Amino acid sequence: MTSPQPRAAGPKTLARVDPRSRILAAVGFSVIVALCHRPAALGVGLAAGVAAVGLAGLRPGEVLRRLAPLELLMLLLVVVLPWTASGATIAIGPFDVSQHGLALAAAIAVKGNAIMLALLGLLGTMDEIRLGHALLHLRVPDKLAHLLLFTVRYLGVLRDEHCRLTDAMRVRGFRPGPNRHTCQTYGYLVGMLLARGFDRTERIAAAMKCRGFRGRFYLLDHFVFSRIDVPFAAATVGVIAAIVFLEWT
Amino acid sequence: MHIAEAILPNPENPAAGLVILGAGWALTAVGTAIGLRRLDHEQIPRVAVFSAAFFVVSLIHFPIGPVSVHLVLNGLMGLLLGWAAFPALLVALLLQAVLFQYGGLTTLGINTLAMAAPAVACHYLFGPLVRGARPRTALAGAAAAGATGMLLAGLIVAAALLAAGEAFVWLSQLSLAVHAVLAVLEAAVTVAAVHFLRLVRPELLRAPLDAPRRLEVSRG
Structure with a gap:
């Protein structure tokens, strides 16, 4: 079967991390980043997203190609929102645009990219079969x-x-x-x-x-929490804690 | 069309965004539970065919002037699957988010709801017509299902965007317009697909999850 998955080029550090931890990290990160809107918190989120893609060993060109549909929408938002949102205006060249709209568009663009980069790095490079098995293990x-x-x-x-x-x-x-x-x-x-x-x-x-299939798959891959999972879990918790701290204090 | 990640919740009105995302997940969970309870293990592979077909259908692009839209066919999915459309669409949209970065994880609930709830509605409203003996009413039912599936999906997406804040009013209008155009296309494509299935494989239309096997037509 041909897979649409990106081929990793560099060292695939993330590939050695337990798939269950990667799924949990992706879900936790998405939810937390989706909830925040302060620039500092979003900046940390974006940095974490870039790190995830880097650790997954994806080439920059590949990442850009994958994110193209998202960037198109973000471009649309950045172009339109400054004109449609209300509030105080600032002048950019000959135009008066809404300051609030501009900030909103920038926040959404950073947030969308942060989440999608993390998703791409953590889950996009995972074999779908492993994804299914990890989900089964996660009940x-x-x-x-x-x-x-x-x-x-x-x-x-x-x-x-x-x-x-x-x-x-x-x-x-x-x-x-x-x-x-x-x-x-x-x-x-x-x-x-x-x-x-x-x-x-x-x-x-x-x-x-x-061949004896009786309606259910037997779980043969038993994932183990190995040595590399400890720094991964620590980094994930650290990033999420930093985002929570920057957003809600 | 999907609601992209990061649009909701909007800082203008975070509570509304959270309610929408939460409600999307809750209703999708209920629909998926109902859909799964009605399936036995034997039927899972057959639902998976439609899940995969939904995914592949979204690769079919329809050129309109300079832009192109892709087919969704959630009305047809509803006609064929009923409540099983919920788990089928949830899986298809999850794979699209993971493999193609369309949609997202937090918006998966509301996006599944927007596609699957209209599908289930089409199942109850037009299913009996499409499975009926008279070709004309069957095709009329197919057209209605194709259009209804898209229009209802458009309304749900637009309502979610409207509730998210005034900054997205234009986006919800745009999305509604796209869905209205798609509704016409989907109606026509659904009619042709139902016509084809009635002639070639009527048992697939009648009871897709319990259709008898046709292993003798194997080729390749």
């Missing part, structure tokens, strides 16, 4: 974790099917446009994707049953 309802594991398994199957079908469409000269024909073609494409995907996945399920 997520087992049906939900199984659903995640099967979805990951079938993603590749359906993506291949999608590529095959769109290649076939392109060979026949299909060009999407805002018209009825495109809607109908896409509808048939989705129908075909579901029908074929269903058949293929049923065969996978049958093959798994042949």
